[in-house]
Amino acid sequence: MTLELREFDTSAYLDNEEVIAEYLSQVLADGDSDELLVAIGNIAKARGMTKIANDSGLGRESLYKVFAPGAKPRFETVMKVMRALGVELQAKPLAAGKSYGNLPSSD
Template identity: 55%
Template sequence: MTKIARFDAAEYLTAALEDPNPDVFLAAVADVAKARGMSQFAKDTGLGRESLYKALTPGAQPRYSTVRKLLNARGVTLEAKPKVAAC
């Protein structure tokens, strides 16, 4: 994945959130971070590169505050909305 626009990143991350496996979302955030450049993304989040890699490793359980930092650095927010009931 190369350069990702903020809105493309939001759509990509939203699609990843639909998967029940949390590692899918972490992998998507890692893709977005890599597209930005990990060094720049680390600066944008205020996290060290090692901490950033650790938080995005499959199986990691990053704190909510860390996830917020990661998303805020990319200009993306989480949104809760009701499920659409199946007919």
């Protein structure tokens, strides 16, 4: 008997606002910009690339290219897609005692 493995498709599990928000929050907490772009692409795929392309004013093919591995889209483009997804980014202070990368802590 031959086992057939299918590639895991994250977008198949992004089926409600709470799941999407938690997924995006976890990716943002990791701080990896490439992973963030993949996550936004997964969310766009879950919502429907054609719909997101129309809502963002980008071409469907362009949308796939924007979120392809190794792509370096402009911030403006990412924000257009985020708005089309109905998602906003918010800033909050780091927890006490934490610092990010080489930035000094607030001691």
